[in-house]
Amino acid sequence: xxxxxxxxxxxxxxxxxxxxxxxxxxxxxxxxxxxxxxxxxxxxxxxxxxxxxxxxxxxxxxxxxxxxxxxxxxxxxxxxxxxxxxxxxxxxxxxxxxxxxxxxxxxxxxxxxxxxxxxxxxxxxxxxxxxxxxxxxxxxxxxxxxxxxxxxxxxxxxxxxxxxxxxxxxxxxxxxxxxxxxxxxxxxxxxxxxxxxxxxxxxxxxxxxxxxxxxxxxxxxxxxxxxxxxxxxxxxxxxxxxxxxxxxxxxxxxxxxxxxxxxxxxxxxxxxxxxxxxxxxx
Amino acid sequence: xxxxxxxxxxxxxxxxxxxxxxxxxxxxxxxxxxxxxxxxxxxxxxxxxxxxxxxxxxxxxxxxxxxxxxxxxxxxxxxxxxxxxxxxxxxxxxxxxxxxxxxxxxxxxxxxxxxxxxxxxxxxxxxxxxxxxxxxxxxxxxxxxxxxxxxxxxxxxxxxxxxxxxxxxxxxxxxxxxxxxxxxxxxxxxxxxxxxxxxxxxxxxxxxxxxxxxxxxxxxxxxxxxxxxxxxxxxxxxxxxxxxxxxxxxxxxxxxxxxxxxxxxxxxxxxxxxxxxxxxxx
Numbered sequence: 212x213x214x215x216x217x218x219x220x221x222x223x224x225x226x227x228x229x230x231x232x233x234x235x236x237x238x239x240x241x242x243x244x245x246x247x248x249x250x251x252x253x254x255x256x257x258x259x260x261x262x263x264x265x266x267x268x269x270x271x272x273x274x275x276x277x278x279x280x281x282x283x284x285x286x287x288x289x290x291x292x293x294x295x296x297x298x299x300x301x302x303x304x305x306x307x308x309x310x311x312x313x314x315x316x317x318x319x320x321x322x323x324x325x326x327x328x329x330x331x332x333x334x335x336x337x338x339x340x341x342x343x344x345x346x347x348x349x350x351x352x353x354x355x356x357x358x359x360x361x362x363x364x365x366x367x368x369x370x371x372x373x374x375x376x377x378x379x380x381x382x383x384x385x386x387x388x389x390x391x392x393x394x395x396x397x398x399x400x401x402x403x404x405x406x407x408x409x410x411x412x413x414x415x416x417x418x419x420x421x422x423x424x425x426x427x428x429x430x431x432x433x434x435x436x437x438x439x440x441x442x443x444x445x446x447x448x449x450x451x452x453x454x455x456x457x458x459x460x461x462x463x464x465x466x467x468x469x470x471x472x473x474x475x476x477x478x479x480x481x482x483x484x485x486x487x488x489x490x491x492x493x
Numbered sequence: 494x495x496x497x498x499x500x501x502x503x504x505x506x507x508x509x510x511x512x513x514x515x516x517x518x519x520x521x522x523x524x525x526x527x528x529x530x531x532x533x534x535x536x537x538x539x540x541x542x543x544x545x546x547x548x549x550x551x552x553x554x555x556x557x558x559x560x561x562x563x564x565x566x567x568x569x570x571x572x573x574x575x576x577x578x579x580x581x582x583x584x585x586x587x588x589x590x591x592x593x594x595x596x597x598x599x600x601x602x603x604x605x606x607x608x609x610x611x612x613x614x615x616x617x618x619x620x621x622x623x624x625x626x627x628x629x630x631x632x633x634x635x636x637x638x639x640x641x642x643x644x645x646x647x648x649x650x651x652x653x654x655x656x657x658x659x660x661x662x663x664x665x666x667x668x669x670x671x672x673x674x675x676x677x678x679x680x681x682x683x684x685x686x687x688x689x690x691x692x693x694x695x696x697x698x699x700x701x702x703x704x705x706x707x708x709x710x711x712x713x714x715x716x717x718x719x720x721x722x723x724x725x726x727x728x729x730x731x732x733x734x735x736x737x738x739x740x741x742x743x744x745x746x747x748x749x750x751x752x753x754x755x756x757x758x759x760x761x762x763x764x765x766x767x768x769x770x771x772x773x774x775x
Contacts, residue, residue: 253584253586254586255586255588255589256586256588257586302535304535304536304537304538304539304616306537306538306615307537307612307615307616308612308615309615309622310611310612310614310615310622310623310626311611311615313750314603314751315603315607315608315611315626315630315671316622316623316626316627316630317739317750317751317752318627318630318671318751318752318753319749319750319751319752319753320602320603320671320672320751320753321596321597321602321603321608325597326597326603326608329592329593329597330589330590330592330612332592333588333589333590333591333592333593334586334589340591340592340598341592341598344592344597344598345598345600348597348598348600389597389600389602390602390672391750391751392749392750392751392753395749395750395751396748396749396750399743399748399749400748403743404743405740405741405742405743405747405748406738406739406740406747406748406749406750407738407739407740407741407747407750408741408743456688456689457599457688457689458687458688458689459687459689459690460687461681461685461686461687461690465687465688465689466678466681466682466687466688467601467674467677467678467681467688468595468599468601468673468674468677468678468688468689469596469599469600469601469602469673469674469677470599470600470601471600471601471602471674475758476757476758476759477758
């Protein structure tokens with residue numbers, strides 16, 4: 212048999228042969244399930260017990276000031292589960308999610324709070340992560356944030372008043388996007404505060420709690436078997452996606468993917484009135 | 494003392510008091526470090542030994558077909574470390590990163606391969622994650638992908654030919670962005686393949702390997718003490734950020750944050766020629 216026709220299993224059996232200097236064997240390729248060690252006996256997804264939504268909201272806000280948005284949301288959920296469930300959450304290195312801050316290290320891509328909360332869903336919900344993450348992202352994009360609850364907590368000093376940066380009720384904004392850059396700009400424009408202001412930090416702290424809390428609402432529903440999606444792809448994106456979706460026909464405009472609101476970045480082009488505006492006649 | 498002046502430590506000691514129904518205590522708030530359990534004895538960051546870059550490139554490509562881009566990149570690095578280092582990587586639930594696929598469940602935000610590789614850096618590099626993630630993201634945004642190496646592997650059938658979707662050398666494109674949506678579109682436009690094509694999937698599989706491999710290059714340099722940043726913020730973004738950076742002055746335009754290439758989404762406005770174009774005279 213030629214090396215050019217090897218199968219997957221043959222590759223896995225012979226990885227040393229095909230990869231000079233390779234130090235990785237079959238166990239390394241299969242989630243290390245054959246090793247007796249830390250986390251042994253716990254299979255993905257990890258166990259879940261319903262959490263207190265408001266408690267997680269406060270933990271998320273606290274975590275923001277400990278390690279920024281992405282860590283804050285992830286740690287809120289994982290640490291609450293560690294207290295309630297115990298292993299395998301104990302000593303889980305939640306700091307791994309710090310990189311997500313500000314759309315990964317301040318670059319402004321995916322909102323870190325969303326990234327961290329989605330990672331928790333990814334750990335807990337198993338193959339059901341897709342509808343839960345979709346729902347969380349759609350809620351994030353269309354909900355005025357920070358929530359009234361987070362604002363009330365701050366005004367009533369139910370957060371850690373000695374550390375957080377404002378006890379005022381902060382302006383709310385709808386991001387229309389999952390992106391940190393867009394979300395921050397929309398809030399700054401709604402509030403009149405600069406992106407480097409203490410108020411903007413505090414807004415992101417409250418938002419971190421809000422996102423972790425909503426993720427827990429969804430996880431609780433999932434645990435109860437009552438989860439049902441509410442949000443849909445934004446109507447504007449639905450319209451654009453009649454052509455510009457993930458598909459097989461490049462000429463039709465299927466050269467992109469995504470489900471975010473197109474108008475955040477793109478100006479609309481004129482409405483197509485004839486098939487031949489896009490298609491070559493056959 | 495009024496509840497309105499509680500300190501952080503008081504909050505942690507009295508969390509039950511301030512949160513009716515709360516099930517989370519101090520241990521839950523502090524990475525569960527007091528629990529004797531799985532992962533005990535391993536502190537963040539987790540241990541690292543230099544890995545074989547080319548081996549991880551192949552594992553990333555393989556992982557893409559097992560669980561998409563984000564899992565693929567993360568699992569490649571973690572499973573290779575599991576084989577080489579053992580605990581605490583053994584049985585680590587790498588599937589948690591599946592949610593990152595296609596910019597979180599296909600929404601098109603942060604590239605999943607980048608998200609997964611950054612999570613591995615976040616686990617391993619400790620507080621040094623920032624320059625490493627910045628470097629990886631900048632490399633991703635400015636490098637023609639898939640790399641020549643990945644293309645050669647495919648043409649030479651050094652990947653798993655029975656499973657992957659093309660053994661052709663695929664067109665390369667520079668994303669100019671960390672976003673899945675932009676990266677995929679740039680590649681589709683460069684190659685002429687649709688976003689739902691087998692070739693686009695295969696391109697993302699090769700890219701997953703490439704991103705995991707470059708993350709390992711950076712982690713190896715970090716382990717050796719030879720890491721030095723090469724990439725800078727894109728020159729166009731640097732120009733825009735002379736006003737539109739994260740800062741304290743809303744009126745100057747500091748109502749946003751981010752370091753991506755602004756021109757990907759925004760048309761430039763006319764160059765400002767006078768201070769009063771932006772500022773009210775004092």
